[in-house]
Amino acid sequence: MIEIAVELPLAPFELRVAVRLGDGVTAIMGPSGSGKTSLLEAVAGLRPRARGRIALDGIVLLDTQSGVRLRPERRRVGYVPQGAGLFPHLTVMGNVRFAARGAGSRVRAAIESLELAPLLDRYPATLSGGEQQRVALARSLASDPRLLLLDEPLAALDVGLRERIVPYLRRVHDEWKVPVLYVTHNVGEALDLAEAVLLLRTGTVEAHGPALDLLSRPAMARAAEAGIENLRHGRIVAHDDQGGTTRVQLDDGQALAVPLSSSRLPGEAVNLAIRAEDVLLAVEPLRGLSARNIIEARIVTLDRVGPDALLRCRAASASGSEPRPWLVRITPSAVDSLGLVSGQRVWLAIKSHSVRLL
């Protein structure tokens, strides 16, 4: 049982979170800049301005009222930041056994569990993104944590690699019995890995509940949007073995090519997820592009979300009374240089490999 009741002033708002989390995997979701990373850092003890109470199975890490503030090195909370944060001057072995409290047997078990034996003498700069994540996980586990904090461990990886890391993450929780708080933008990952979801918005808890319930309720649309994720429901049309794709028809009539998924039968219902930052946007019709899916659309709204611009676009071909908009996340400088305004005609391109079948 993890009790968190913290307040932490951040630049544009204040983080205020009061929740009790179970011992499983909890996915922390929400838009960029909603305080997810700050929450993890407060739990790890890296935010000296955090106030309130944090307790792990009754062990108090922070209680400002009674003047308890355990230093990070006394908390036994493992933290894997975005980009893994390996020590570049140490080998894989040096990183894994870095922890002051890492007993030899734990170090060996962590190396075995994350299959690092062939990498032990390498330096982090020579590792792939997925390997770095595995090393960072092993380093945390070797320190014998009571809680593991993972900040978007898969975000920097491409789709194929993500799928190779997920089993390791699952193993971490199953074998090591460590509760995990897991920041992600990806609804698919959350459904894959987490029992519970904590949804943050501008520093406060918007929703908290079992992952399946929360992400499949009608409120899922909002939840998904919070994660800046395009979620669609559709049906399998046909498989193209030669082309390596499966055709799906969405409820609004739009056809999409997705990575070949022969195990699903034509006619079967599927849920699809596409990250808003994986959608490319053009102001002219696209030709000669490798992306299999090009959707003609019109910009409905254009907002600033955290450091990014979030566009809602309506597909020209969409049928139905209120078709779901396509969410596109791009940089404000792209908005400026393309001169994007609402109402403008645009073409959205989606690689089939950017589409996740849930």
Added chain:
Amino acid sequence: MLTAADLAVVAFTLRIAALGTVLIIGPGIAVALALARYRGPGKSILETLLSLPLVLPPTAVGMLLLSVLARRGLLGRWLDAAGIQVVFTWKAVLLATMVMAFPLLVRSARTAFEEVDPRLDGLARTLGCGPTAAFFRVTLPLAWRGIVGGTVLAFARALGEFGATVMIAGNIPGRTQTLALAIFQASQVGRDDRATTLAGVTVLIAFMTLWTAEWLTRRRNRRVAT
């Protein structure tokens, strides 16, 4: 060829430069780290003050030191009462080289510390390291290259210090005369051959210093990069 007196000058210069450099390494690293981490008012004033000896004429620095250390000066009064003679002794040479070399060391060490990802320090803490252990196991090794570079620059500066030294230590053969001062004196009295020989020795020492630094940092580099 080098006479016994020449060799004594070389040995004295190396000893002073080495001792001065060693003495400023600790404080220099501390000040550099403080400057790299401190984000508050007065930061830029502090940085400017610390870099001042780099741009002032060394004789001006020497003059300031002299006025502080003179028998009636701010510090000189105390030292005099304690029976410690600094001005025109080897201690003055040491002090002048330290003051002139310190900013060079601090500048490169500070840049090196600023380039270390501050998150790594926090991560080391979550892995059970106290603040001191985190510094020695993560921040310091990662800033190593800049610190070595700064130390070498400081040592080279100490070897060649002239202006401040001549102001507070004079140019007393056998007592306060370093290579730089000896070259100047030899050329002043028309002993160009001796001046040239000593200049050659200086070049040799400087070359070996820089080359050693290059070798040290490159060795380190290779380990991290591949």
